[in-house]
Amino acid sequence: MNLFERQEAVRRRSRRLFMLFALAVLGIVAAVNLVVWLSLAYIGAASFATIGQVMAMTTIGTLLLIGGASFYRTMTLRKGGGAVAMALGGTPVPVDTHDPGLRRLLNVVEEMAIASGSALPQVFVLEDEPRINAFAAGFGGPDAAIAVTRGALDRLNRQELQGVVAHEIGHILNADIRLNLRLVGLLFGITMLGVVGRFLVSTRNRDGKREAGGLIPLGLALMALGAIGLWFARLIKAGISRQREYLADASALQYTRDPEGLVGAFLKIAGVPGQGRMLAPEAEEISHMLFEDGLGFSGWMATHPPLLDRIRAIRPGFKPEKFNEALSRQQLAAPSGLDEDHAKAMVEPPPLPPEATSIRVSPGAVAEGLGGWRPDDVQRAQAVIAAIPGVLDRAARDREEAMPLLFGLLFSAEPTVQKKQRFELKARMGERMTGQSADYAERVHGLHAALRLPLAMLALATLKRRSKTDVAAVADVCTALSHADGRITLLEYGLAQLLHAELQASADPATAWRQPRVKLADVEADVVQLLAVLAHAGHAQPAEAQRAFMAGMPHVLPQSSARYAPPAQGVAVLDDAWPRLDALLPKAKLMLVEALVATAAHDGRMTIPEAELLRIVCAILHAPLPAALEPVRAA
Incomplete structure (x- = not known):
């Protein structure tokens, strides 16, 4: 199955999601109407006409509540993957960080993205989550975000972290992340009755006492009905996401050709008390997006297959005794991923081949x-990162220097063309920016051809952290530089078009698909x-x-x-x-x-x-x- 077939399969699942959502809504409406009918019968409603009118109004009200809640939640998700990560307490990883653990995480993400040819996702750490887990979120490549828990960052070694990141990038490339966001928006609506019920039960008067009268019984009734919606939501998430997890595991294995990374991560999850369970209250809402089940459910309600089944799927000869050994280590001291890395000899990547290599x-x-990659591609990505000159790597990660570096990458080597580009840039960004960009243009024009696009992607990842106004301005400049002269090359024009598209999608994530x-x-x-x-x-x-x-x-x-x-x-x-x-x-x-x-x-x-x-x-x-x-x- 190629990349486009995998993405089309996700779109088919998206249509299936709407069907399941409609069935869930019908079930909730029927349950609400049943409660209303029993209540009316109990109090002795006079006529069938009265009962019919009340139930019609109840149906309309329930549909409006569910539809309105789903629409509202979907709109709040339009900010993209980074907003989802921060809503769960995620902290952005600075692109110029010197922290060893964070630097290792960024390097792994950059290697995987360059190896696959995809855009660099934003990277976050969930500092308040001590267990091992991760997720990817967003509408598409330009606004995608990967978040890992503090437990994963501290306990996984580089090989295991690479397996987890490859799994999440598999979700990004296969377009699972957009389906997952749709799932969050839609399912919020069918759990809304429970939210309203809890609000009514907890409503207090001016003296701080709970309200008497009909609010508490009504709230309890809505909470009971909300439990039906929550049951439907969990069932839908389990049905939609479980097979996607097997596919993402298989993708990670295909990408890395190293089952030990994923197997090691699964065994460490099994060896941690509570395994992958999340502490954040929002874990219920995004449980289907996680690397491992964040709620601890099993059977039909589990959004992920059992850990042992996932291990056997990627390593058929695995012995269950090893899994039981991992479970028995739950009371032992937690492992340190960085210490394990230090104990291993890191292999230096091979140098980049000469540009004339055929x-x-x-x-x-x-x-x-x-949409896939192999160990050869990972080695090439490592070689690319190692070959980028230090001064340019630092500039790409610097908030102020990334912009002139990006413009310098778009400057033509042809003096006549570059003169027109400088004129265009000066009119838009001023003389200082033009001078800085020209300086970087001199530095990058002698670069190995395989370094230009990855360097541009690194600078782009830094620029995406600026304001939407800045991002939009940079996108416009990219277009202007690519049209400054009719003799611009396809390479320069194509790079500008790509950067413009990535920046636009970053500014408005919902348009990325x-x-x-x-x-x-x-x-x-x-x-x-x-x-x-x-x-x-x-x-x-x-x-x-x-x-x-x-x-x-x-x-x-x-x-x-x-x-x-x-x-x-x-x-x-x-x-x-x-x-x-x-x-x-x-x-x-x-x-x-x-x-x-x-x-x-x-x-x-x-x-x-x-x-x-x-x-x-x-x-x-x-x-x-x-x-x-x-x-x-x-x-």
Whole structure:
């Protein structure tokens, strides 16, 4: 199952969620009406007409309460994953932290994100949670957040933390996190009767005494009815999320090729008193989002499979005796993850390959590998992070320096083009910012091609912590710099387009998700233009560009009679095409990615710079390519 098929499966589950929600609402309405009917019968209501009117009003009132509560909660979640993490007491991890535990967590998240080709998620620590757990939240890559508990940070070693983070990034790439947020919003409505009931029971008068009269009996009745809603909510969460956890475990195993990391994390959870249970009262609401069950339920109500079952799923030969040993260690001193790391010899990552290294690729294999990664990709990500010069790494993590660094990455190496870009930036941001950006441009133009996009993503993660006004201004500047001159390269233009899209989605997280609804026949002209621009960018000779174009077309539009023509308007011809191409149906987008790979490597090979250009184009289309694409071999 490829990335788009996994995302489509989540969308089908989303439709199933609405059906289950509707059934739950009908069940609650029926229960409320039954209570009202029994009450009316007890007090001797005069006529069926009176009973019918009261029950009709009750039905309308119940539906309005449930619908209004669900709508309200859904709107409060539009702020994205970071807001969810902070609502649970999460503390943002500073990108320039020097704390060893936090630095290790950031490094693991950065490695996993770079390895998968996805955007860097925000990172949080739940300081008040002593047990081992984690979750991912958000609408999509640009606003995604990963939060780990203090217990996980202290007790897991790097290998185990890597398994947990890979599991959560699997949820992000598979689009589980948006489904999970929808679940939170909808289920809040069907538990609202209980909330109202508790409010009525606890209502006090001016003297601080509980109100007498009908409020307490009514509140108790609503609490009983709310218990029905809570039962439905837990049942729906269990039915929706349990299989997703198995899939995320399998994804983490596929990504790391290391079952010991996940198994070690599960055994440590089993060896902690209370296991993964959360202390925050909001744990009930987000239990289906957690790495491990945060409430301690079992059977039908459990949102997660049993730990032993999850271990056996990824390591079939596992002996139950080892799990029992973990349980027996609950009374022993908690392990220290950092101490375990210090006892292990850390392997240095291999150096980055020369830019001229030829990568052998096949369009089908690359397309099938979208949204996943292998140990080779993790090693490449580690090599990328190690190769970034210290001064640029510090700048990317500095709140003030990240902005000019980002603009410097967008400056063209062509003096005439850069002059126009400087003029544009000076008019928008002033002379000081223009000078700083030009200084960084000199530093980054000699960088290895594989470092530019990861460095931009690091700076972007820092900028996302600024105000929405600042984020919107940076997004506009990115667009302006990419249109300052018609001779801008596809690499510079594509990087600016990607940064603009990421910043916009960060400022308004609820817009980060596009429902696929466009067929290839509807965007044939856009596809032809994209392949023509890519072929033109990679080949100076028109004949070579034409061969590259013709190599890509059969993968996406085999019946088309379109012919290669150099883009007369330059790369700006794609401005209006991106949203339509991004909304392609899953199978169509997979075909488009295959065509892009075939165009970029029409002879079956591509250099590192060509691979990075392809990575940027695919990232704009939300088709993340893994860091190494395929095993690298020298030409």
